[in-house]
Amino acid sequence: AQSVTQPDIHITVSEGASLELRCNYSYGATPYLFWYVQSPGQGLQLLLKYFSGDTLVQGIKGFEAEFKRSQSSFNLRKPSVHWSDAAEYFCAVGAPSAGNMLTFGGGTRLMVKP
């Protein structure tokens, strides 16, 4: 069965600083990978996804993520954080063998200092 680990429960960055949120997955083959964001009081919104091809994927709101097979990682990055990026971020993995199921990590809560 697949699993996802987000090692950082909380991260605080200053506005304008760069951001990297870590995601490690466990799955025997190439999984489908997703990053979602949840703003306070909101449902989850897809930021980006990877299922094949170029390992650097671009998403909405200026986010990108890089799939590294050798490290079983799919880290999310943003070059310059805005105060509105404060939210909780979830990495998720879908395994081709598991049909349409998605497995989520524990989430990383991002706080942005002015």
Next chain:
Amino acid sequence: DVKVTQSSRYLVKRTGEKVFLECVQDMDHENMFWYRQDPGLGLRLIYFSYDVKMKEKGDIPEGYSVSREKKERFSLILESASTNQTSMYLCASREGPILEAFFGQGTRLTVV
């Protein structure tokens, strides 16, 4: 605009009550899911359904059941609510494995 609608944003129920959480999607998706969200634990899958009347257990099905009589509607049932089922419940739907899941706004359930 795609939509997944959960019938209640907030619910307060008593221990032992039977609780129904309703979810409706307007995208004609085959697959629907119920997750439970708790701080530090992320989203954990309770049940999912891949077709009308079809269901499969997720990671934490104990104490829950589901019903899918129509394609657009997926209900989560707490047969006898307990305080440890106090949580945020999220419904989602998706069409296929490489496509995104769309989420409802969530139902915050408190069992007292």
